[in-house]
Amino acid sequence: MTLALYGHPFASFVWKPLIALYERGVSFTFKMIDPDHPENQAKIAALSPTGQFPALVDGDREVTQSNAVIEYLDLFHGNGTPMIPEDRRQALEARMMADVFDDYVHVPMQRIVGDALRKKEERDPRGVADAHAQMERCYAWLEPRLQGKDWAACGSFTIADCAAAPALFYGDWVHPIAERYPTLAAYRARLLSRPSVARVVDEARPYRSFFPLGAPDRD
Missing domain, CATH: 1.20.1050.10 (Glutathione S-transferase Yfyf (Class Pi); Chain A, domain 2)
Incomplete structure (x- = not known):
């Protein structure tokens, strides 16, 4: 079964596991949380205590909270340098x-x-x-x-x-x-x-109009 990350590209806490996924070269499916994907909204409501994201699904394993997701990836997925040092x-x-x-x-x-x-x-x-x-x-x-x-x-x-x-x-x-x-x-x-960070910035770029304080004309 394909690893699935639930979130939104503009959500700041979703960036954390995305960066780790890209750093470690992990293959995954991104499950968009928005009104156009009600099935994903229903899933995140069941996965997370508050309905907040990100959440990771790997077969019958479900992991919420961004730091826990990153540690899970270190344990079970990818061949790159671990995000948590072994020492x-x-x-x-x-x-x-x-x-x-x-x-x-x-x-x-x-x-x-x-x-x-x-x-x-x-x-x-x-x-x-x-x-x-x-x-x-x-x-x-x-x-x-x-x-x-x-x-x-x-x-x-x-x-x-x-x-x-x-x-x-x-x-x-x-x-x-x-x-x-x-x-x-x-x-x-x-x-x-x-590169991993630049990628998440670019993936979030189409959603900058969502920023309520007005996204600056930079970055």
């Missing part, structure tokens, strides 16, 4: 940095975007301000830690970079990386030049 100490560093990008850049970025999708009377200005502040603090934390590195952890492209790519791609749209963070900006540019 346990390096694996710890890679997982830690993935969590940093997920929790302190990606999640607050989504909070800001989600607020823009609400009706005006339902918006949360304080929550948006707090999310911007959290992203700014994380940018400041990342700047010195990325100096002298090509990738976020372990000296190689890992799950940390799979997490960083969508977080920083959309993060810079929502809370621009200031000139005082040149290392972080250079790292984002390096991510976008990676």
